[in-house]
Amino acid sequence: MKMTGAQVVVNCLIEQGVDTVFGFPGGAVLNIYDALYEYQSRIRHILTCHEQGAAHAADGYARSTGRTGVVIATSGPGATNLVTGIATAYMDSVPMVAITGNVNVGLLGRDSFQEVDITGITAPVTKHNFIVKHAEELAPTLRRAFAIANSDRPGPVLIDIPKDITAAQIDYTPETPKPDVETNTPLPDLGEALDLLTQSQRPFIFAGGGAVASGACDTLAAFAEKIDAPVALSLMGLGSFLPESPRFTGMLGMHGSKASSYAVENCDLFIALGTRFSDRVLCHTDSFAKNAKILQIDIDPAEINKNIPVFASVAGDLGTILTALLRQLPDRISHTEWMKNVQAIKANYPIDRPLDGDTMPYAVLSTLHDLAPDAIVTTEVGQHQMWAGQYFHFTRPRHFLTSGGLGTMGFGLGAAIGAQVAHPGEHVINVAGDGSFFMNLNELATAVTYDLPVIELIMNNGVLGMVHQWQQFFYKEHYSHSVLDRQTDLSALARAFGALPFTIARPADIRPVLSESLQSGRPCVINCLIDPGENVLPMVPAGKPVGDPILSLEKGGGNETH
Template identity: 55%
Template sequence: MKLNGSEILIECLKEQGVDTIFGFPGGAVLNIYDALYKHRDEITHILTSHEQGAAHAADGYARATGKVGVCIATSGPGATNLVTGIATAMMDSVPMVAITANVTLPLLGRDSFQEVDIAGITMPITKHNYIVKDVGELARTVREAFRIAREGRPGPVLIDITKDVTAAVCDYEKKLPKIRPTATVSAEMLRLDEAIQMIHESRQPYVFVGGGAILADCSEELLEFVETIDAPVCDSLMGKGAFPGDHPHYTGMLGMHGTKTSNLGVTNCDLLIVLGSRFSDRVIGNAEKFAANAKILQIDIDPAEINKNIGADYAIVGNLKDILAELNRKLPRLSHQKWMAEIAMNKQSYSLAYDESTLTGPYVIEELSKLDDGSFVIATDVGQHQMWTAQYYKFRSPRTLLTSGGLGTMGYGLGAAIGAQVGCPDKHVFNIAGDGCFRMNLNELATAVRHQIPVVEIILNNHVLGMVRQWQTLFYEGHYSSTTLSDGVDFVKIARGFGCEALAVTKREEVGPALRRAIASKRPFVLDCQIGMDDSVWPMVAPGAAISDIIIGK
């Protein structure tokens, strides 16, 4: 069958099971949009307000569903507007395919109108990327891009297609993706005996769960493993939801804004079992003092993560789900009664606390968590509200927290929430943002209204760049340089101008009714929650300090 390049692209996307694309049209990509129009009953296109919003929406769609997210943009500035979203996906190992069009082949390299070397620009922030200059290579490239995005440690792949390729005609033959079965026995499986011996010999084991556990879809195996070895569990920001946040063995997040129980527990344990984590600097603090009394057993699918930031005494490279299943099969049920009693006492002594006399971010987040009936997906932007969400929300299942952990992208959350809501129409999706983050991509409210995507935007509005101000208070003698946002912007009026429902929340007693009203509306809804400008995230570990050196706060 002879098809032009744009039609081949659409057919290949259908082969891969793509049902949704997030994007923004332009001159170089018009042929593709014409093909999308013809296949609009098979692939839904969500027109965003900005290409960055499209990239974040594809990312949120991928995180919430486990599928590959797809975004599309035109050449030049359209393509470069995807860069932050692609880098976000790369840092957090999100499977995504970004499709851009470029000028025609004769115009490449001539500084043509809206020409940019997007493949060169994105080379450091993609698993792989392509520029397609021959229509005969297009189908193979698309299929390979999706395979690379999914396999091993997931990540983004970029396909740049010259405009003449989108119009050129060649033969197309349908090929469905081959299912690649996971090997049940591998060389790594034969190396479990030493790991099992380390677990047997430990008297004070601790399990640290990272985002790799979400990607491996191993929550059931993880729960069985923890209960089998009778160990406390902490997680990274990216690992939230892999292990139930309301389980007795769970002690909270580890690191700079982790709980005192988790930080002291990891400091005092004799075996740290690390599952799918890259040992971020925000987790480990002072590397020389991190888990100094412990042997470290690290399990990760990416060999590049072994011994990169923290040296492992023993490491296993492979699929976390398979490895945990095999460990569960081989390990007897263990008991660490004394250690678990110590951890339980610390949890009681060092529980999180906040000012209960006024409206605060933690209170809003706790009230939202109480309403969660298992149908909530939470996106966040980046800053204090992100850390409060990690501390106070009880994430009970995977793929329910969408947040930029690695790149720390302000403005990420609203686009991600839109993508998640499109991918999971039966869920209630919220974005928790600070007012600084909300300003960056608030134009995506128009996207939500245009497509009637019922996301709820919760703004914890302190009229400052809260996390930066907190650092200025602690480490810069209160020099509040360019962090105050007291400019009289009314987010409720702005939201209503976009066509959203909106409410201002100024008192604690207003929070519950406002949240229930937003959920019941089934429309895009904005809650502007006014909190104090000097509310801070506690506990905190100062940069460069050991994670056991914890600042509790006022």
């Protein structure tokens, strides 16, 4: 059948099961937006306040559902405004398709109005990108983009479409997406991995975002039980292993637990599952797991031996590999003494509360968990992000959405909007710092416009918290431009946007404010006042071994103990 290129775009989205797109219109994508109007009963469009917010919303939609998020932006600045959001998705392996408009094919390369080489700009931060210069290539390119975004290690794909391609009349033949086809690829050799697992006396499992992406959470639990090992998670892996399990040792790395640092220092086999060995995990590469052999299992062969040399590796889907290992491992493996030692450290240095007594962030987040244990929590980046990872006990995958790789301040509110659109019946809370909040507060208007009951929980300490903490620890308390002197009345601001305002000024406010906001069914802004001396601990100083964390520090001072 004949239709315009723009209609082909929308029909291909419908083919791929897309029910929601996020975006912001402009001249180069007006044909696509006209087609969206025509098909509005089949695809919902969420108009954000800024293209970056749209990209983060598509990202949040994808992370919380496992389906591909879709974002649309116009040419030039509309396209470049997507770049941070695309890079955020790329670093965290999130499936996304970004569709940008461009000037007519004949105007490309002439510095035309709102022309930019967006494929050149995004080449380093996309899994693949395309520019469609021939109308007949449009449908195959869109279908290929979705296949690439979802295959192997997921990631973002960009399609740049000149305006005259969307106006062209072309033949379109509908296609049903082909299901993932089992290629009958033989399993890689597991012999070396099996030997290591059966010979180890002190195994330690470290799982990352790959456990979530592969849907391997139950298999991970069975694997840990089978080899009788403790389990730590990366920030991206939270929710993939039950925090109440006696095997769980918390996070590992710069802000990991003492129990995890003990385990990595004393294990004889370090088993890395679906994790890329970030510098924030390794801390000091040369001393990391120095007493252990490292076994790495990852879907992306490029991650193996990239950041740290490993003794053995298996490349493949984590769930598939773990299932095969479970079938081939002996029935009874026991490491009683090892587990006993790890649990003793965990008892002395609890992973689920601050090491130096109750704090406002702990009280707020633990109470929030009591009231809404299954909430989807997004975060911005900074101290509040780490507190959320430490104190909100995530029991389900895809319920903790955070920018782990790129560390994008401004990510959380957009991501919360995307998650709330995808899960209208669930509580969605964005935990923010006051520094991050001012980077994306415009998206409060989006939440209110679409009546999305997102809760914006601002940990307001009047400083750029993590920067301030580093300056306190390592820069002789020279708080250079990290103290915020905002005069904004956050309650008045919330009301101006149409959101409900709340303030937590003292511990007695916590439960009633959180309860009322959760029950309101409306967008809320909670201004939670905390002391700027509240720090994220433990903390491994940059370049120091992961087993040597700072465990306590006098608030406002520089006296540290290990």
